[in-house]
Amino acid sequence: MKQQPGKIGIREYLSIAILMVGAKVTEDTPTALFQKVQNAAWMIPIITAAISFIPLFLLLKTMSLYQNKNLFSVIQKLLGKYLGFFVCFLIFIINVFSISFDSRTYTTIIRTFYFNRTPMVIIYAILMGVCVYGAKKGIQHIGSVAYLVVYYAVVFLFLSFVISTQDSSIQSLFPIWGPGKLEILKQSTLNLSLFSEFFLFALIIPSITSYKDFRKGTWIALVYVSIQLSVGIIIFICMFDVSLRGVGYPFHTAIRFISIGTFFPNIEIVFFVTWLMAAFIRFAVFLYINALMFGQLFKIKNFEFLIPALAAIYLLIGSIPESPYDISLQLKPILRSAIGPTFLVVSITLWLAALLKGEFKHEKNRGSM
Amino acid sequence: MKKTEAVCRILLFFLIVCLLTGCWDRQEIEDKAYVIGLGLDRSKVEGKIKVTMLLANAEVGSIQGGGGSTEKPREIVTFDANDFIAAKATGNSVISRDISYELLKIIVVSEEYAHDKDFIKKFYDILKDKDIRLDCYLAISKENASEYFIRNRPKMETRPHKYFQFMIDHGIDNGFIPDSTLFRFFKTLERGTDFYLAMYTTANKEKNPEVRSEDEYMAGQLNATGEVGATQFIGSAVFKNGVMINKLTGQETRNINILDDSTSIQDILVDIPDPFSKDKLQFAARIMKTENNKVKMDLKGQRPKIFITIPLKIEIISNPSMVNYTEKKNQLIVKKQIAAHIETLNEKLLKKTQTKFKGVPYPLSMYARKYFGTIQEYKKFNWGKSYQKADIHVKVDVEIIDYGKRTKKPPRVGA
Numbered sequence: 142m143k144q145q146p147g148k149i150g151i152r153e154y155l156s157i158a159i160l161m162v163g164a165k166v167t168e169d170t171p172t173a174l175f176q177k178v179q180n181a182a183w184m185i186p187i188i189t190a191a192i193s194f195i196p197l198f199l200l201l202k203t204m205s206l207y208q209n210k211n212l213f214s215v216i217q218k219l220l221g222k223y224l225g226f227f228v229c230f231l232i233f234i235i236n237v238f239s240i241s242f243d244s245r246t247y248t249t250i251i252r253t254f255y256f257n258r259t260p261m262v263i264i265y266a267i268l269m270g271v272c273v274y275g276a277k278k279g280i281q282h283i284g285s286v287a288y289l290v291v292y293y294a295v296v297f298l299f300l301s302f303v304i305s306t307q308d309s310s311i312q313s314l315f316p317i318w319g320p321g322k323l324e325i326l327k328q329s330t331l332n333l334s335l336f337s338e339f340f341l342f343a344l345i346i347p348s349i350t351s352y353k354d355f356r357k358g359t360w361i362a363l364v365y366v367s368i369q370l371s372v373g374i375i376i377f378i379c380m381f382d383v384s385l386r387g388v389g390y391p392f393h394t395a396i397r398f399i400s401i402g403t404f405f406p407n408i409e410i411v412f413f414v415t416w417l418m419a420a421f422i423r424f425a426v427f428l429y430i431n432a433l434m435f436g437q438l439f440k441i442k443n444f445e446f447l448i449p450a451l452a453a454i455y456l457l458i459g460s461i462p463e464s465p466y467d468i469s470l471q472l473k474p475i476l477r478s479a480i481g482p483t484f485l486v487v488s489i490t491l492w493l494a495a496l497l498k499g500e501f502k503h504e505k506n507r508g509s510m
Numbered sequence: 511m512k513k514t515e516a517v518c519r520i521l522l523f524f525l526i527v528c529l530l531t532g533c534w535d536r537q538e539i540e541d542k543a544y545v546i547g548l549g550l551d552r553s554k555v556e557g558k559i560k561v562t563m564l565l566a567n568a569e570v571g572s573i574q575g576g577g578g579s580t581e582k583p584r585e586i587v588t589f590d591a592n593d594f595i596a597a598k599a600t601g602n603s604v605i606s607r608d609i610s611y612e613l614l615k616i617i618v619v620s621e622e623y624a625h626d627k628d629f630i631k632k633f634y635d636i637l638k639d640k641d642i643r644l645d646c647y648l649a650i651s652k653e654n655a656s657e658y659f660i661r662n663r664p665k666m667e668t669r670p671h672k673y674f675q676f677m678i679d680h681g682i683d684n685g686f687i688p689d690s691t692l693f694r695f696f697k698t699l700e701r702g703t704d705f706y707l708a709m710y711t712t713a714n715k716e717k718n719p720e721v722r723s724e725d726e727y728m729a730g731q732l733n734a735t736g737e738v739g740a741t742q743f744i745g746s747a748v749f750k751n752g753v754m755i756n757k758l759t760g761q762e763t764r765n766i767n768i769l770d771d772s773t774s775i776q777d778i779l780v781d782i783p784d785p786f787s788k789d790k791l792q793f794a795a796r797i798m799k800t801e802n803n804k805v806k807m808d809l810k811g812q813r814p815k816i817f818i819t820i821p822l823k824i825e826i827i828s829n830p831s832m833v834n835y836t837e838k839k840n841q842l843i844v845k846k847q848i849a850a851h852i853e854t855l856n857e858k859l860l861k862k863t864q865t866k867f868k869g870v871p872y873p874l875s876m877y878a879r880k881y882f883g884t885i886q887e888y889k890k891f892n893w894g895k896s897y898q899k900a901d902i903h904v905k906v907d908v909e910i911i912d913y914g915k916r917t918k919k920p921p922r923v924g925a
Contacts, residue, residue: 253640256534256535257535257640258534258535259531263531263534267528267531308693308772310771310873310876312873312877312879312880313876315879316879316880316887316888317883318883319885320884320885321884382697383697383700383701383702384700384701386700387700394644397643397644398643398645398693403679
């Protein structure tokens, strides 16, 4: 296989996508979904993935017109200089908060479950430090490491799921429709933010070897991640039953509970290490994309040098909320309800703009010529 | 050039400093006192609890240590405290090392305090503590927990963590005690449809207890003499909404464990009345449960109907009436007898839970869930109420896999 310098192939892209979106099953997403629709929470990722298909399809279709251009250039081209800038800036701001709160959540998990005495700021700083180092290396390096890590991450995740089934009962999934079919459908549309990261991946299109790889990778990752999320939630529902409502981070509570026989009672450290590696990749990519956005917005060419500064700002924003409850119960729901619609509206607007401007026709003419 | 070099070196120094952050949470085993058992009693002072800590000495019994240590394997300390989490700090005024709940194996609550409504309020703190793992067991002691730990003097397994681990594991395998982890406790409490069973234990033998069948004892009723510790683990305490309401004997606990698919009961030895004997002899059998129960429900009518089928594999071990089991007729008789015996035991027990406890002590409600489409319908059905008037039929599918080693009677002299 011929390697183009500075570009990533489909397998690297796929591993990045799986680690970034698939990691949601290990934080507070299962609990958040369970609080909404109780034991039908496992259906939400699948239905949401089906709904996300429409905006994602439109986005990919629009993006296919401008190969080798990233999302922000396309937005600015289609929506004009000022409106385009405004939309890009909005997406950037939402992502700033999203990365800040997410990284704070991860810090909280590490502190609560593994390093009780270390001050939060120190853990946060080290997490960010490692991710800055990764992000500064560029997307190609992140891609290679992601490809290295993804097998371990997935294998250990599913190993923990398999061991968790020892203490669970499948009956917890019933009554099958939970709070009712309509409610499930409603919550599925409200939780579009689950897969909003795919929207961000449109920013790294120029770094992917071919547009075809990007499209194929996106679909494969969407299907896989929705299944993984769904399976994870099923496992947690079967294990915790109704008490999942009060379990903040079910994955970490589960791995602290499970054991392999009596000889290996406390095995959480194995899963913790792989989870941590996945978290580093996740935030490295997140940081990289954010810096990329910032560079695009303000026309900064060597945006890699911005990464440490941006990371410091995210660290400060993430440190503002006093308790983890503020994040999980107040700020994140607001953010989630903002991300989903933005994702939907921007995708559809872009497609409409392209349609009205006749870009699709041009493309056809170009093709026939 | 020199300047850059110096800056680089200083930066490198900072990088190394980062590695030191790992020392924040360092723990020296030397420096730790691991609480293996935690006892909770009612305090004489209002609003307080009496906390007992059983601490294991890590040095004793480890082969690497060379066995040279002459220290005692355990330490026990009791005092009054507001809750058992801040008690860790108070305990340090007596115990020299840093007290930790990380290896907590068992929480023993005195029967008297478990009956108290305040118990659950204090007990909920467990979910807040970061050290306590939910695979720790809950046990109810007949006497005060403080007394229990002191009287519990195992002869062979002097290291407390090993003692409790083995005692509990084998008790659960035998079915004498329920698999009463804290995880199940809080799960049952949150579900709010059924009762929880905690293991029952005592280190105080009753005076002149009567002799019963192999599993009909409660802890303390078995008259075991010889050179053994006085501690007994058998039977269970029934919890309704986090408050203890009643007790079950070893036999009843076993039957619940057979009915409950979420516990792992392996094979148990029981005595069953011999159908061929006129003087009420009993034969011994090994019961193995390898498959899950089948539960069918009909919840439409005025009285819900519940059908439970228990598949059991049975090995007949003794044959006191010297029956010839090679005959098909005898095989059928014994099969019928076993099925009828277990069915009546279970039906009687379930009837008792319906009338006396007014709730089921294992997650039977889980099977009812699939008959409802939505949570609202299920809530409207109100399992807790409906169960009390339910019509329960237990059917036992007996498969006898072995009739024992000897098939023929020994010849009699002069016959």
